[in-house]
Amino acid sequence: MIVKEIIFGSIEYNKSIDLRDEILRKPLGLAFTSEFLQQDKDQFHIAAFEGDKIVGILILKPLDKNTLKMRQVAVNVNLQGKGIGRKMVEFSEKFAVEKGFSYFELNARKEAIPFYEKLNYLIVGDEFFEVGISHKKMVKKISN
Numbered sequence: 455m456i457v458k459e460i461i462f463g464s465i466e467y468n469k470s471i472d473l474r475d476e477i478l479r480k481p482l483g484l485a486f487t488s489e490f491l492q493q494d495k496d497q498f499h500i501a502a503f504e505g506d507k508i509v510g511i512l513i514l515k516p517l518d519k520n521t522l523k524m525r526q527v528a529v530n531v532n533l534q535g536k537g538i539g540r541k542m543v544e545f546s547e548k549f550a551v552e553k554g555f556s557y558f559e560l561n562a563r564k565e566a567i568p569f570y571e572k573l574n575y576l577i578v579g580d581e582f583f584e585v586g587i588s589h590k591k592m593v594k595k596i597s598n
């Protein structure tokens with residue numbers, strides 16, 4: 455398995471939308487709108503591959519010169535719990551530090567909170583609802 459940056463609008467990016475749809479939207483009975491996908495532009499897309507198949511994806515959205523928001527984190531349902539999510543996040547943290555960012559933040563779904571806690575993300579603030587499900591904001595300082 456390898457993790458690498460993919461480019462918005464590429465064939466790989468289009469495949470990553472299918473994975474995001476499968477893992478993050480269909481189970482909620484939702485679908486992406488073109489307005490929602492338009493925000494993917496000018497963001498960093500990090501994907502995990504087994505051969506030429508995308509098995510994991512996450513997006514990094516610059517909020518300011520120090521902070522990236524990690525969003526749309528998804529791993530193929532048959533391959534969850536095998537370390538792919540951890541490898542993508544670790545790759546993303548190094549990638550972000552190299553680009554001069556110091557902080558990550560994210561809105562974690564309730565079921566995913568233990569995953570982010572394993573990777574040393576901290577909960578800040580109260581529960582809130584997005585796409586109809588419970589979330590908490592989490593943060594991590596990624597550089598010294």
Ligand SMILES: CC(C)(COP(=O)(O)OP(=O)(O)OC[C@H]1O[C@@H](n2cnc3c(N)ncnc32)[C@H](O)[C@@H]1OP(=O)(O)O)[C@@H](O)C(=O)NCCC(=O)NCCS
Binds near residue numbers: 478563566570
């Ligand atoms: C959440 C998700 C991205 C994690 O990716 P993953 O590849 O399954 O996770 P990993 O195998 O890399 O797990 C890393 C560590 O977190 C732990 N972990 C992962 N998911 C967990 C969970 N739901 N509960 C408790 N621990 C969990 C693993 O046991 C592992 O611990 P270890 O390193 O001590 O063995 C993935 O399961 C997924 O796509 N879930 C559905 C979509 C989703 O919820 N996305 C997040 C939206 S905020």
